[in-house]
Amino acid sequence: MQSFFRLLKIYWVIARFRLDTFLIGARLPWYVRVIVALLPWRIFFRAKGSSESRLRLALIALGPVFIKFGQTLSTRRDLLPPDLAIELAQLQDRVPPFSGVKARALIESQLGATVDELFAEFDPEPLASASVAQVHPARLKDGKSVVVKVIRPGIERVIRQDVGLLYVMARMVQNLWSEGKRLRPVEVVEEYEQTIFDELDLRKEAANATQLRRNFENSSILYVPEIYWDLTRQRVMVMERISGIPVADIEALHAQGTDMEKLAERGVEIFFTQVFRDSFFHADMHPGNIFVSRENPSEPQYIAVDFGIVGSLSAEDQSYLARNILAFFQRDYRLVAQLHIDSGWVPANTNVHAFETAIRSVCEPIFEKPLKDISFGMVLLGLFQTARRFNMVVQPQLILLQKTLLNIEGLGRQLYPDLDLWKTGKPFLENWMRERMGVKAMLKNIKQQAPDWIEKLPQLPQLVFDSLQQSRQSHEQKLQRIQHEQSLKQKQAQRTRRMMLLASSLGLLAVSTDPAINQWAQQMPWFGWAAAAAAWLLIWRA
Incomplete structure (x- = not known):
């Protein structure tokens, strides 16, 4: 019903x-x-x-x-x-929020203790209420201010x-x-x-927040609140309470003297750092989840909340994405097309020339604008839509990336309309590519692989011996197989020769007893006999 x-x-x-x-x-x-x-x-x-x-x-x-x-x-x-x-x-x-009584009951059932035992203070009135959960302010026994996120009862x-x-x-x-x-x-x-x-399990969100906090520990551009794991369960999460200005409150940011250009550029820097340095990015960075610290407005710091959705790129995706963006701004559309094929984003049998032409028809009009007016997000969107015509396989991680980039870009232009993403992003991408392809990257890979090599070094002689033994056995088996095949061929050839000899002998006997053929043979010249003998020898030899 x-x-x-x-x-x-x-x-x-x-x-x-x-x-x-x-x-x-x-x-x-x-x-x-x-x-x-x-x-x-x-x-x-x-x-x-x-x-x-x-x-x-x-x-x-x-x-x-x-x-x-x-x-x-x-x-x-x-x-x-x-x-x-x-x-x-x-x-x-x-x-609309659900009642504080239900929130208390759920917290107590999840944490196995009363709210009064867990917190020095707990406000039953929520700070914010969303579709899946709501947040209540509270204070721990040691005096630290926190927020308690509670999943809506019956929402599943x-x-x-x-x-x-x-x-x-x-x-x-x-x-x-x-x-x-x-x-x-x-x-x-x-x-x-x-x-x-995934958002119904707050332990996943807590793990995401902890990873992001570790990635930006002691960072001057992004602060991630601390998670209290001993008070976190599947339906309840306790997190450090932050105090900041909502990033969409432009008037308040101007009022405290925030450097808006630096704030916008730092948003772009955070995005590129998360995507290319860490390969772990906050994928829900809309204005409701981002605040700006009230401390030091001349060196503004972002504060992020709500870590239910994060994205990650493989090393191959990172490399191809960076090279795609650089190739795009260099107008090397053949390289853009080839990178899509090499990465497996489009089928290997794609016509590179046709794909390059399609990309050029989409991208060239974009360059009619000044670089500062070019939208990174729309560039990616145009590339993906073009690639879709060539049977591009949807990459979920790229969809999250595109969404995040559009959010960051829109936010940055809202804070500082003259923001030039290319000016901010290009040096970062070029440095990342140099670090990835240069001597430093090679030494880093050697350093990472060295423990595995050292661990396997004592096993190396045995591995070499086993490999040689297998190679020797394989070679001997191959020789035996070849010898067996040659023996079979020789036997078959001998049988064939015997059959041919028998057949030719019977043929000669039959011919020699025929009177008409004997009379004809007596009249045949010597070179006819020579030709017949040569033909017979050739047939027998074959």
Whole structure:
């Protein structure tokens, strides 16, 4: 019955916000077009505003799970029209909180002690409330200020129910709409399902935060709050409380005299450091998750929170991505195309010339703008969309990277409109490439591999002996096989010669007893006999 009433609500929201307008002009089967044309709500509800804004409002009306899905969908700019992606990116997790009594009960059941035993102070009024969890301020017994993140009670059941409905709708879109297979809605729902269920385990978020804190320990550009592991469980996480200015509060940043140019450039530096130095990046860096320290405004420091979504690149992806970006800004489109093929992002049998031409047609118009106006995020998006036409395999880590870059870029331009990402990013990429390809990188690899080599060194003589023994046995087996094959060939040749000799002898005997042939033979000249004998010898020899 709950699923039935949920479907009724979805039906009502679709009607109220006239989401059927998305189907206008779509190539649908005739029976679906008839059903859409006869929908009763077309009489009672009028479509107000753009279809993109109505979809955003509809997702808000459907609740937190659909809001989160819209946020995830907004990151897939490789699949969505630009206007729709921008509209969905405005979705915010402003969800009504659940009661502090429920929060206390969940904390006590997870940590095995009462709230009064665990904390000196605990505020039942949440600081913030999102679709999956909410945060309460508290104070530890030693006086440290912390925040307690608590997963919403019963949210897992709601998520499973709504994700099931999303799968139903995704399959309908994929099967009934001609563009459905290209948009791959089922794949998007699968990606969303994995993301949101990962967020239900706060131990994963705590581990991500700890890794990022370790990567930026004593850093002047990024601060990551401390996680209190002894007070962290699957449904509860306790983290150091931070005090900073929300990065979107431009007026407050100006009021304290923040160096906005340096703040914007440091955001770009953090991104490149996470991606290329650490290969571990915060993949949910929207303005709601980023603050700026109130200390030392002339040397501004970012503070990050909410580590539920992180991304990682392999060493190969890092290298190919850096070389792609450098080649793009050098307008070496042949290298860009070849790198996509070498990395396995597009099939090996791709026509390099055709791919290069397609990339050039997308990228050349971008260079009509000044470098400071070129969007890194849109460059990557253009490359991925072009590569998709050549059967590029979707790389989830690259989608997260693209989303993060768009967030960082938009934020940086909001803080400092004249931000030149290329000016900030190029030296970092070039230094990274030199370090990766140079003598220092070779020495670093030797240093990393040396313990393994030393460990295996005592085994080396035995390994060499075993290898030689195997090689010798293999060689002997090969010789025996060759000798056996030669023996068989010789026996076969001997049998063949005997058969030929027998056949020719019987043939001569038959010929010599025939009177007509004897008379003809007496009249044949000597050179005829010589030719016949030579022919017979050749045949016998063969």
